[in-house]
Amino acid sequence: MLIRIFSKSFLLSSTIILFLFVSCSDPVEKPVSKGDDGQVFAIDTKESEIPYLVISTGGKEIPYEPGVSAQMKIYQQKKLIQEQAIDLEYRGKTSFRLSDKKGFNFETIDGTGEGVDVSFFGMPEEEDWRLIGHVVNLNDKYIWDRSLIYNHVGYELSRKIGKYASRGQFVELEVNGEYLGVYYFCEKPKRDSNRIDIKSLNASTTNLSGGYILKIDKSDAGPEQDNKPLSYFLNNWDDDARYTSANSFRSNFDIFSKPISFPAFQPPYHADQYLETYFTYEYPKAENITEAQKEYIAQYVDQFENALISDDFTSSSRTYTNFMEVDSFVDYFLITELCRNVDAYRISTFVEKDRDGKLAMGPIWDMNIGFDETNRIPINDWVVKYNNYVSNDPWMVPFWWQRLLEDPIFRQKVKTRWQSLRQSELNKVMLQKVVDDAKTYLETNGAVSRNYAKWDQGIGVNYDQSIQNLKVYLTDRSSWMDAEIGNW
Template sequence: MRILLLPLLLPLLLCGCVWDGTEDSPEFLPLDDSQYPYADLPRIVIETEGFKEIRERETEIPSHLQIYGENAPESPVFSLTVRGRGNSSFKMPKYGMKLEFDEKISLFGMPENRDWALVGNFGDKTHLRNFMMTRLSEWLMARYTPRCRYVEVFLNRKYVGLYLLSETVKVGKARVNIAKNDSSFLFEKESSKKQDSPFITTSMGYSFHVKNPRDLKPESADMLLSHLNEFEYFLQHGSARSGKETYEWIDMYDFLRYYWVQEFSKNEDGIFARSIFMTWQKGGLLHFGPLWDFDISFGNESYKKNRPADGWYIRNYHWFNYIMKDPGVRKAVRDYWFENRDIFHSLVDSVPLYVSNISRALENEYRRWPIMENTENWALKDPYKDYDEALDSLVLWMEARYEWINNALK
């Protein structure tokens, strides 16, 4: 057993002591990496109170967290609460976690905040899809893209795998930068099977979880609902009866960016299923974004074979279907692709670099979770003999999708 500690703690080791301080206020957390050695990534070490298991998404468990480098801790021990996170992904053997620190902290140079997420990516055998979405979003100059960093996680003295430590989608100056008042809204499209309070349901039957204002008053809920119902009336009846054009309802720059990242990747949640974030402030336009949750995309599917050359995807569903009926929108969509298609292809070209950054951690990950040939989970439909085959499948899918879009828009 190898426990990595700061040099000044070495005498404690010689005495056989792995804790200093009390359990409520430890000075360091032990790390045994004998089976899963350092892999060029930060290690996040978490211990829950009484080593309690994380069994649900609601209960916040008091915990401690410390960041390790190669040979020693690189942070103090932080106090926080930990709970499960994710929708269907929380039911997977390797699940995500929501971290809420007692105080605002900066992690790996990212702006200070209390709220962070550990995304497990168990349903993506390449571990690249969510990360690639953030690269594409930033390159296309989105208003806000959640910052993230690959890390390895040890929970209650056990290795649990390769994760993305990510900012959560919330209102703040360094995150979704809108006013914190009763007429500024951040909201998320939800599945009909899961509706988090507070939520509203529009005239077309779509439910949205309202994340800002945090203390949603009835009059504010009515304000947002009324605006979305008016927008849906426009979608169904057009400008002739509503007196407005599409660009008077939605911010077209945000829509074009948002649409194309979803369409290029054929993101399964992007067909107006869930994890679709929007903002609206009274008197302003509807903004799509930020982008989030792309593990079931780029050829990774949960229920059917949606091949890259099988046609358009996002534009065939719900609000997007109505928006795309506008000839002006269709022209703007086409122009945006040809103006930015080199950026989309750069994502394909960047895959080898992204893999090289996590290659050693992937060895640890698949030693802990040997799932390459597994097809039992709903998100693990395709078996692969090894990681290289999974990666080749992803790259070939992206290349084929890129070529199909080019040809379809000629």
């Protein structure tokens, strides 16, 4: 094999073109793209302004949990702009099992392996971050969110109406020499003055009233599952529904607002699980929360639920409002319904309570089967009516929302807020602009074509059509909500 080396005048930017001759065959171009520090990229990003991440674990296998030490380099237009040691692991439950394009959690660490707060892309310093991919199943030939922007759009709309949602940045990702495509590099929703801004709570705190972060969600595998092989987690459906007194507490009422008479913490997927709502401990974490704190927050939720059930909505007085921040519930409802996130209310759902404060909904999270993605519920009905269309799902919508929408005072607050937002932050022009800006950024920088050169393996993705479908969806959905809410 001969290698013909051309003069410097043939070098374009940081891409080196080598012509390889094998025997007497014609030369084959092989572009080698490099960062300004000599790092060879798995793909040529040309002059893209989208950050390009190169992560290396030094040959170590990436686990599900706990993580493995790795090195991350961030390039922009092939210039190294940041380098950071991280602790890396896979993330997700259903998405992890179904998708060939895996997501990742990572923690920024110092030279000793301890967590350290770091800022990326101008976002506030923290140590916990997420790399969210898109579900791509090559065997069954399907992709969730072909637009690549569902999470970005949902979170941006939430921030536009003044509600915190995870800040993020589109990136292209390479891990251990393999190009993985477009990802959303974003904050983990957690207690922090720049994220979920509630008071700290530890074992020595005497005021038990907060702050707490709960999740209505699938359960997490406990520390007893640490260091198990990836094959375990790829088939680990039972742990999604393995609730225990250590990781959660259960509502005393079923999804129909009736008292539950059967015991909690039964085996995964038992016959009556669809009736239950569990609240998992997000902050303090399950391993840190005290028994007194568990008792306090469970009693507080129970007081709220009892008040919500017992209030007479034909009168002008309400007691459930003593326990919940009504405006946060209103905004959560509106963004969830506009984005048609069928995972909301019942999984991936955050509930917070600050010290001396009330229960508040949010932030919104996990939009990968939102918008026009799924047919689980009709396109022209409320996500909150999920239980009307799906029977005996292990995770159903809690009774809270049906009950709240029976309250004319709550409905009026929704109506007033929606109509105001439609004249401002959520008008038609603004909704279209959020989509167009993201699409333009990804497409003009070549990231869409590179992503689907990797992942559209016979699936047949029409990216422009997916964007057009999303824009039509937002127009139609918001107009439908105008009519429905207008009649309240």
